[in-house]
Amino acid sequence: MRLRSLLFVPGDRPYRMEKALGYGADALILDLEDSVTFDAKPAARQATADFLRQAKGKIQLLVRLNPLDSGLVDDDLSAIREVKPDGLVLPKAEGASSVKTLSAKAPGVPILPIATETPAAIFQLGSYASFKAHLLGLTWGAEDLPAAIGALGARDETGRYTAPYEFARSLTLFGAHAAGVAAIETVYPSLADPDGLAAYARRARFDGFNGMMAIHPAQVPVINEAFTPTPEELAEAQAIVDAFAANPGKGALRFAGRMIDAPHLKQARHLLTLAADVHET
DSSP states (O other): OOOOOOEEEEOOOHHHHHHHSSSOOOOEEESSSSTOOGGGGGHHHHHHHHHHHBBBBBEEEEEEEGGGGGTTTTHHHHHHTTTSSSSSEEETSSSHHHHHHHHHSSSOOEEEBBBBHHHHTTTTTTTTGGGGGGBBBOOOOHHHHHHHTOOOOSBBBTTTTHHHHHHHHHHHHHHHHTTTTTEEEEOOOOOOHHHHHHHOOOOOOTTTEEEEEEETTTHHHHHHHHTTTOOHHHHHHHHHHHHHHTTTOOOOOETTEEEHHHHHHHHHHHHHHHHHHHOOO
16 A cells, blocks of 8 residues: 555544545545544544545545544444444554554454554554554654653754654654554644655655655645655666666675665665556556
């Protein structure tokens, strides 16, 4: 499943869900958690189920449930059980045990845990590999965690994450790749800073994230562009593959004024595979 951009849509806004189909996101996250008030949750469940019935197959459709300890998950799942989404987003996940619990309640539906929203969750980021068959990917959040520990925020005066949250981001990245699943960057909260968003998304891809969540339709094309290989990148990747193919007995080569070896070949092949996936989808 290609997951460059995952756009959040409130589950109690049928009109927004319908419009969201045309924004170019690789997936929609139909939200039953934070964007829906407690009193509106029954209506949101019904609206989400109705939308899943009529839109299934048009785009990847995920549903963000309420946390496992909220007392609301069973009602969430009951509403959508007959119209299975393509994945479930699990907030406040705390490692493989959370995935095991949800998977037992919703067998066969892959799970995208939001893996850093509680202090205890940080110590479980290496455990997801044991349940990788149940995972759609792994993502993180930078809003709930500072609130949970009484911090004043996750970013400094320049807008960059402070050390604790860079640490959480890095552990999520490595935890996802250790499990062999997609690493999904968290949202960029500023809606009036497209240049900042573009830089943030480019850095995410540079660091090894495979995609990113969006909170507004205008963010989707910026994110898609950042996570789509450029023609120049593809040309160089193909040239690296061709260079090694022409020199099968060599483990290292001189290429464009620098030395390249097996890791560069692996990166080049990965890039070409990624581009093929984007082209086919």
